[in-house]
Amino acid sequence: MKKACSATDPLWYKDAIIYELHVRAFADSNGDGIGDFQGLISKLDYLQDLGVTCLWLLPFFPSPLRDDGYDISDYCAVNPSYGTIDDFKQFLDAAHQRNMQVMIELVINHSSDQHPWFQRARLAPPGSPERNMYVWSDTDKLYEGVRIIFTDTEKSNWTWDPVANQYYWHRFFSHQPDLNFDNPAVMEEVLNAMRFWMDMGVDGLRLDAIPYLVERDGTSCENVPETHVLIKHIRSVMDAEYENRLILAEANMWPADVRPYFGDGDECQMAFHFPLMPRIYMALRQEDRLPITDIMAQTPDIPPTCQWGIFLRNHDELTLEMVTDDERDYMNLAYAADTRMRINVGIRRRLAPLMDNNRRRIELLNSLLLSMPGTPIMYYGDEIGMGDNIYLGDRNGVRTPMQWNSDRNAGFSRADPARLYFPVVMDPTYGYQSINVEAQQSDASSLLQWTRNMLALRKLFQVFGRGTLEFLAPDNRKILAYIRDYQSEDGTHSETVLCAANLSRFAQPVSLDLAKFAGRQPVEMLGYVPFPAVTDQPYPLTLAPYSFLWLELQPIVSNVVEPTEQQMEVPEP
Ligand code: GLC
Ligand code: CA
Numbered sequence: 001m002k003k004a005c006s007a008t009d010p011l012w013y014k015d016a017i018i019y020e021l022h023v024r025a026f027a028d029s030n031g032d033g034i035g036d037f038q039g040l041i042s043k044l045d046y047l048q049d050l051g052v053t054c055l056w057l058l059p060f061f062p063s064p065l066r067d068d069g070y071d072i073s074d075y076c077a078v079n080p081s082y083g084t085i086d087d088f089k090q091f092l093d094a095a096h097q098r099n100m101q102v103m104i105e106l107v108i109n110h111s112s113d114q115h116p117w118f119q120r121a122r123l124a125p126p127g128s129p130e131r132n133m134y135v136w137s138d139t140d141k142l143y144e145g146v147r148i149i150f151t152d153t154e155k156s157n158w159t160w161d162p163v164a165n166q167y168y169w170h171r172f173f174s175h176q177p178d179l180n181f182d183n184p185a186v187m188e189e190v191l192n193a194m195r196f197w198m199d200m201g202v203d204g205l206r207l208d209a210i211p212y213l214v215e216r217d218g219t220s221c222e223n224v225p226e227t228h229v230l231i232k233h234i235r236s237v238m239d240a241e242y243e244n245r246l247i248l249a250e251a252n253m254w255p256a257d258v259r260p261y262f263g264d265g266d267e268c269q270m271a272f273h274f275p276l277m278p279r280i281y282m283a284l285r286q287e288d289r290l291p292i293t294d295i296m297a298q299t300p301d302i303p304p305t306c307q308w309g310i311f312l313r314n315h316d317e318l319t320l321e322m323v324t325d326d327e328r329d330y331m332n333l334a335y336a337a338d339t340r341m342r343i344n345v346g347i348r349r350r351l352a353p354l355m356d357n358n359r360r361r362i363e364l365l366n367s368l369l370l371s372m373p374g375t376p377i378m379y380y381g382d383e384i385g386m387g388d389n390i391y392l393g394d395r396n397g398v399r400t401p402m403q404w405n406s407d408r409n410a411g412f413s414r415a416d417p418a419r420l421y422f423p424v425v426m427d428p429t430y431g432y433q434s435i436n437v438e439a440q441q442s443d444a445s446s447l448l449q450w451t452r453n454m455l456a457l458r459k460l461f462q463v464f465g466r467g468t469l470e471f472l473a474p475d476n477r478k479i480l481a482y483i484r485d486y487q488s489e490d491g492t493h494s495e496t497v498l499c500a501a502n503l504s505r506f507a508q509p510v511s512l513d514l515a516k517f518a519g520r521q522p523v524e525m526l527g528y529v530p531f532p533a534v535t536d537q538p539y540p541l542t543l544a545p546y547s548f549l550w551l552e553l554q555p556i557v558s559n560v561v562e563p564t565e566q567q568m569e570v571p572e573p
Contacts, residue, residue, distance in 0.1 A: 002243045005203045006096040013204065013246045013270055013375055014307050014465045016101065017455055019052035020314060021380040022068075023060045023082045024421055026402050028413035033420040035401070035412070037078070037087035041094050046437065050383060050448075051455030054101040056206060058315055060088075064114050064175070068315070068399065070105075070208065071112035071176050075193035092201055103204035103246065104197055108190045109212050110176040117189075118177055122164040132183040135169035135215060143169070146221045152344050171212045171221075181213050181230055191237055198238070204246035207231070207268065210261070211251045223257050231267045246270060248309055252321055255299040265303035273299070273308040273374060275322035278331060280312065280368055281354065282323075284361065285334045287504040289480035291327075292368075293471050307465075308374030312365055313382060316395055317346030318354070340390045350398050352385035357429060359385075360546035363450060364501060367548040370458050371484065371499045373469045383451045384440050387430020392422060400425050405438035457525060461552075462486055463495035472512050478504040479543065481512055483553075496553040498522065502543035511538040514553075522551035 009015075027039030037060075047055065059069030060082050069079070078088050095102050111118060117133045124130035140158035148154050149171055158167040159174040168177045179186045194205065214226040231249075238245055249261040249268035254275060261271050276299075279291035302308070318335075320328045328345070335354055336347040347354070355361040362385060369376045381402055388397040401424045404411030410424045410432030417423070424432050440446035458464050467486035474481060481500040488494065496517070502508050514520075515536045522531040531551060532539075543549065 002241060003199065004243045005101075005198075005201055005245055006099075007101055007203055007244045010244045011305060012101065012244065013054070013248075015459075015462060016054040016375050016465070017052045017458065018054045018056050018103070018309070018375060018377040019047060019050070019380065020056045020058070020311075020377055021402075022058040022315065022399060024058075024069075025399055026380065026412075027404070028415065031414040032081070033413050033415035034081045035421075036081065037083035037091045041087075041091050044091075044094050044098055044100070048098040048100065049452070051452055051459065052378065053099070053459075054103055054204070055095055056103040056204075056377070057105070059105045059107060064112055066112075066175050067173055068394075068396070070107055071110075071114075071173070072107055073112045073114045073116075075111075075189070076196040089200060096201065101203035101246075102201075103206055103248065104202050105208055106190070106194060106197075106205040107208040108179065109209040110170060110172060110178045113175045113177055117179075121177075122161055126164075126166065129183065129185055131164070132180055133186060134177045135180045136164065136166040137169070138166055140167050143215055143217060143221055146171075146215075150344055169215065171209070178212065178215075181226070187230065187233065190234065194234065194238065195241070198242050198245060203244070204248060206248045206250060207234075208250050210249055211253060211257075223251075223253065223260065228260055228263065228267065231261065232263060235263075235267055248272070252319055254322055255295070259300045259302065262302045262306040265305045269305060270307045270309050270375065272377075273310050274319060276308075276372070277311060278318065278320055278323050278327070280365060281318070281335060282327060282331060283480065284365065284503055285330075287478050289477055289503060292480060296469065296471070309377050310369060310372055310374040311377040311379070312369050313351045313354075313379045313398070314377070315379065315399060317343045317348045319346040321345050338390065343395060348388070348390065348395050348397050350386055350388040351379070351382045352430065353387050357385065357387075358546070359447065362447065364503075364546045364548055366451065366454065367499075367550070368480075368501060370454055371464055371497070371550065372482075373467070373484070375465060376458075383448055384435055384437055385430075385447045386435055387425050387427065389423070389425055396422060403432040403436040405436050406433045410436060411438070453526070457550075461495055461497065461525075462488075463497050467495065467497070472514075474510045474512055476508055476510045478502060478508050479510040481510065494555075496520070497525070498551040498553055499548065500541060500543060500551075501548040502546060505545050507545055508543050509540065510543065511540050514539045517553050519555075520553040521556060522553055525550040525552050 023040055024035045026035045027043050028035050029038035060079055061072045062074040062077050062079050063069045063071050078085055092102055120130045121133050146157055160167050170177050211222045214224050215221045216224045247268045249271035251258050251261050252274045258271050261268050275295050279295045282291040283289055320331055336342045341349050389400055390397050400422050401412035440448035463484045463486035467484040470483045472481040484497045486495045514534045517534045518536045520534045
């Protein structure tokens with residue numbers, strides 16, 4: 001018997017809206033300055049009301065926290081700072097009761113050097129199964145030429161261990177030794193961890209850093225065929241034992257290299273679309289749709305059960321690994337003039353500051369996030385336009401406490417402010433006195449209310465999560481225009497949506513070739529406003545600076561279908 005989870009549709013992730021959060025940063029229930037599961041439980045009503053349908057939790061396991069928890073010292077436990085296993089189960093049930101799925105991290109490329117496996121490995125004789133849990137070498141010349149990922153901190157992928165008298169391999173920080181997948185015991189441990197959480201009812205796993213699982217001499221040690229064999233194995237075990245679960249690949253690669261992580265629908269169901277993300281920012285700053293249409297043209301088709309995960313920001317730097325050198329220079333100049341804003345190969349800033357706090361630009365980017373093909377993934381705090389703190393080290397500037405209200409510590413914690421895991425943002429523009437949930441809940445025109453409306457609207461249409469994409473090619477390249485189209489499998493239901501976005505800071509005219517939709521009735525989706533019917537002539541639109549339009553192309557010309565009761569419930573924007 002396969003174990004069921006909270007989702008009943010095996011393709012639930014296609015209609016999901018994912019919200020990424022860190023337990024530590026969300027809400028502190030016991031006043032020790034650190035967010036915890038009880039705090040998170042107390043905020044589930046907020047998340048349900050916002051309209052997100054799946055919560056992605058950053059690592060919450062025991063850890064020395066030298067990489068914000070991606071350095072794990074026990075895969076099957078909860079970091080005591082955040083609570084107990086029972087607290088986690090209580091959280092999971094409470095999320096499921098609200099019809100929200102839960103995705104957690106499975107960090108399998110590496111562990112913390114404090115993990116008992118590593119401590120045992122260093123003392124065990126070379127060649128023994130204990131030693132071989134990790135990747136060792138007598139020389140640091142093996143796998144020469146493999147790129148370094150954390151360029152700001154690491155000089156080599158090898159570090160000498162004086163206890164083991166050998167070098168160990170690590171693609172990330174030197175305190176994160178890579179696990180050795182040539183040792184079958186490692187896969188056993190990975191499956192144990194997977195079962196531990198899935199038995200409890202966890203709905204999805206984000207597979208961290210999977211391109212680097214297997215090393216092979218003479219290659220880049222990235223995306224090697226053996227890695228795909230391993231992931232297929234994980235998937236087959238998951239499918240054999242569990243119903244309707246999800247694995248999401250974190251593979252920061254070009255689209256053609258990510259494609260194999262979907263396999264024939266027998267590897268990961270989802271993968272992040274890394275290269276699209278910086279190109280959205282580039283298109284906006286250049287006021288030209290080309291970066292977006294170009295990368296989408298290079299994006300291969302994926303199996304029908306698979307889905308892209310798209311995002312604007314996350315807990316890491318805005319990565320510029322998947323752009324050319326020129327594009328990287330441009331992005332740094334445009335979005336990270338102060339070198340403090342840069343880290344490794346990317347930009348450590350939040351969405352609102354990247355947009356110079358310009359509400360129209362923030363909304364425009366979110367409209368793309370919510371209407372491009374794939375499942376949108378939002379980063380906590382971006383729904384209220386939180387700022388960052390570039391004076392904190394590493395990527396911690398975008399990991400500050402959630403700003404709930406204008407009380408002490410932004411309502412995040414009752415602790416002495418000096419005790420907080422990180423200070424709350426306090427500058428005059430983004431500080432918690434101006435940017436917080438409570439203020440935006442009582443302000444009908446706040447970004448928070450706008451975001452809620454957009455999520456509610458998106459959820460009324462399956463086309464955004466499941467439909468096809470076709471770009472239009474109007475002469476005015478400042479306009480990005482595309483058709484999303486969805487026909488239900490039984491043929492009873494069809495949705496066609498025209499999305500148009502003005503990437504320019506000035507108003508723009510555009511003329512769209514909609515001839516193949518002649519006779520259709522466009523209806524603006526936020527206000528349910530009928531627009532002039534489509535004919536075989538060019539269709540003219542005027543877009544205000546940084547504005548966007550979503551027009552449903554309804555089949556009947558003469559009588560606009562009255563909104564259904566469900567649609568009427570969407571509050572006024
Ligand atoms: C992933 C995580 C990142 C972490 C790295 C190493 O890329 O997103 O936060 O630092 O893995 O564990
Ligand atoms: Ca706490």
